[in-house]
Amino acid sequence: MEHLGTLFQLALKRRSKDFFVLFYNMIFPIIVIVLLGYLTSKSYSKDFTSYHYYTVVMIPFCSLMGVTTVSYAAQEEKTFKTVYRYMAAPISKGELVVAKFLSCVIVFALCSIVTLGISKLLFNMEFNGRFLWIVLLLICESAAVTGIGLFLGLACKSLDTLRNFLNLPIVIFGFLGGVFFPVNFFQPVLSGMIKLSPLTWVNRGIVSCLFDNNVHILWIVSAVFLLTGCIAAGLTVKFFKKEVLIS
Amino acid sequence: MNWFIVFKNNFKRGLHKKTSFFVKLLLPTVVVMLGIAANYADNPAANIGIVYSGENVSAEAFMQALNDTPGIEARLANPDMISTDVILGKYTAVVKFAEDSFTLYSVKDENTHSNLEQLTESYIKDQTPVKADFLQAHNLSTAQRTTAFILLFLMITATITAALMIKDKNNGTFIRFLHSPQNAVTYVLGNITYNFAITYFQFFVSVSALELAGINVGIDYLNLLVMGIWIVALATAFGTCMASLFNNEMYSNLFSTCIVLILSLIGGTFIPFPKMPAGLQYISVISPWRWFISIVTSMEQGSDWFSNLPLVLILTLFIVAFSLVAFVKNKNFRSL
Numbered sequence: 169m170e171h172l173g174t175l176f177q178l179a180l181k182r183r184s185k186d187f188f189v190l191f192y193n194m195i196f197p198i199i200v201i202v203l204l205g206y207l208t209s210k211s212y213s214k215d216f217t218s219y220h221y222y223t224v225v226m227i228p229f230c231s232l233m234g235v236t237t238v239s240y241a242a243q244e245e246k247t248f249k250t251v252y253r254y255m256a257a258p259i260s261k262g263e264l265v266v267a268k269f270l271s272c273v274i275v276f277a278l279c280s281i282v283t284l285g286i287s288k289l290l291f292n293m294e295f296n297g298r299f300l301w302i303v304l305l306l307i308c309e310s311a312a313v314t315g316i317g318l319f320l321g322l323a324c325k326s327l328d329t330l331r332n333f334l335n336l337p338i339v340i341f342g343f344l345g346g347v348f349f350p351v352n353f354f355q356p357v358l359s360g361m362i363k364l365s366p367l368t369w370v371n372r373g374i375v376s377c378l379f380d381n382n383v384h385i386l387w388i389v390s391a392v393f394l395l396t397g398c399i400a401a402g403l404t405v406k407f408f409k410k411e412v413l414i415s
Numbered sequence: 416m417n418w419f420i421v422f423k424n425n426f427k428r429g430l431h432k433k434t435s436f437f438v439k440l441l442l443p444t445v446v447v448m449l450g451i452a453a454n455y456a457d458n459p460a461a462n463i464g465i466v467y468s469g470e471n472v473s474a475e476a477f478m479q480a481l482n483d484t485p486g487i488e489a490r491l492a493n494p495d496m497i498s499t500d501v502i503l504g505k506y507t508a509v510v511k512f513a514e515d516s517f518t519l520y521s522v523k524d525e526n527t528h529s530n531l532e533q534l535t536e537s538y539i540k541d542q543t544p545v546k547a548d549f550l551q552a553h554n555l556s557t558a559q560r561t562t563a564f565i566l567l568f569l570m571i572t573a574t575i576t577a578a579l580m581i582k583d584k585n586n587g588t589f590i591r592f593l594h595s596p597q598n599a600v601t602y603v604l605g606n607i608t609y610n611f612a613i614t615y616f617q618f619f620v621s622v623s624a625l626e627l628a629g630i631n632v633g634i635d636y637l638n639l640l641v642m643g644i645w646i647v648a649l650a651t652a653f654g655t656c657m658a659s660l661f662n663n664e665m666y667s668n669l670f671s672t673c674i675v676l677i678l679s680l681i682g683g684t685f686i687p688f689p690k691m692p693a694g695l696q697y698i699s700v701i702s703p704w705r706w707f708i709s710i711v712t713s714m715e716q717g718s719d720w721f722s723n724l725p726l727v728l729i730l731t732l733f734i735v736a737f738s739l740v741a742f743v744k745n746k747n748f749r750s751l
Contacts, residue, residue: 207686207692207695335571340450376496380499
């Protein structure tokens with residue numbers, strides 16, 4: 169692991185300078201929160217406004233959308249035409265994957281946290297002293313998003329086609345999880361599907377932590393995310409072959 | 416007819432990797448079907464959660480009265496998750512009964528909240544069912560929601576299909592094509608028609624399967640197929656435009672998702688156009704969703720697709736505009 173530090177620094181520099189990542193994870197959620205909040209402002213009370221609702225649900229949704237970004241970023245050596253240098257360099261695939269994993273988790277989590285902070289200031293959102301709990305959840309979600317993204321980008325060459333379509337199920341998860349409007353849990357057709365959406369549980373975790381003083385769901389969701397991220401990263405190290413980057 | 420060579424070759428190239436081609440072809444079909452099925456569910460009734468401990472006669476009578484009220488369903492709520500359930504929409508409101516008083520929890524606007532309080536007070540005294548129209552959500556109809564969602568999904572998938580153009584530019588195929596000698600317009604036209612054929616097939620299979628399954632979205636099948644031509648043409652032109660603007664597949668896919676979500680928001684996919692704030696009603700003219708939803712509203716009242724010619728013309732202008740951007744952008748590629 170002697171080259172991990174260098175690889176990590178390089179990956180971190182690339183990620184943090186990527187305007188697109190910053191736009192997609194910070195500017196886009198704020199635009200949508202403002203837009204949806206404004207659209208539905210008349211339907212909400214003064215204490216809990218539509219802006220508060222969309223802050224809670226939109227940031228985890230945009231973080232989840234990061235799966236696609238990571239799956240493409242995983243193969244950025246192709247774009248930068250540096251694949252053969254990576255092939256020839258005496259670096260292990262473990263170092264390569266871990267460097268990508270850590271850099272993406274840090275940058276994605278930071279983007280979500282900054283967006284949360286901006287929303288808190290913009291919309292006077294009260295976190296009841298539990299801001300750090302939400303930060304913890306967002307970090308764990310970033311880990312899961314990065315792990316899955318890297319797995320799809322590096323370990324599943326046969327699923328290359330699939331990663332183009334990742335946004336579609338994520339948008340459907342968003343609808344079912346109440347990202348665009350609150351959903352009725354008792355609809356017979358949808359109730360089962362709603363429970364399958366990870367965003368349903370993320371949103372329940374955040375809201376119950378902030379407004380019901382109940383951190384139980386948030387803990388479980390965070391633990392599941394962290395575990396998923398670690399398992400996916402482990403599987404990526406196991407199944408990734410550097411030659412994949414050439415084709 | 417040179418565009419036909421591009422059209423034909425794109426199919427040949429696609430079929431070279433059969434599994435990938437059929438996944439690309441059928442996956443969006445399944446997603447569109449799921450989207451339609453999800454929107455098929457009727458508008459939700461208002462759900463009121465009730466919390467009380469032990470035996471509480473007035474709470475039980477109140478719950479019964481709510482269940483007898485058209486458009487309202489009452490259920491026992493979890494006392495530890497009241498705020499969560501109210502905020503996330505599981506319940507429109509929760510009424511928590513103490514021995515001789517009650518507390519109403521909701522995040523609704525002041526008017527609805529005070530109406531709910533009045534309803535609770537009146538039902539505690541007298542359980543004769545009354546009308547509670549203020550709780551009925553005036554949302555989009557099934558046909559409007561379905562159309563909006565089909566357009567949203569197909570615009571994303573058409574961009575993915577159009578990504579073939581980005582690959583062509585990156586691996587030099589496009590430059591070779593221009594030297595063959597052909598022009599950029601032929602190339603774009605061939606790609607648009609290929610994308611149109613693929614996307615219309617996905618649309619056709621999705622709506623036909625749902626028609627066969629007896630799911631009626633509220634629009635006559637033939638009208639739906641005609642409307643599909645404009646939906647798919649718009650999705651295709653948009654996808655081609657996105658693929659022409661970006662030289663990177665990821666940027667094209669993700670930016671298109673952002674743009675599609677924002678346009679659908681301001682076009683009235685989630686909040687009906689008449690309920691939007693005045694400022695956004697003006698801005699919504701730039702969203703094709705607004706015009707599709709207007710036509711569907713008219714079709715629900717019995718007219719057919721071509722009865723709304725001015726609106727159809729506006730949508731055609733969107734298609735032409737997106738296509739023109741694609742043509743110009745690709746034409747300028749030669750000078751790079």
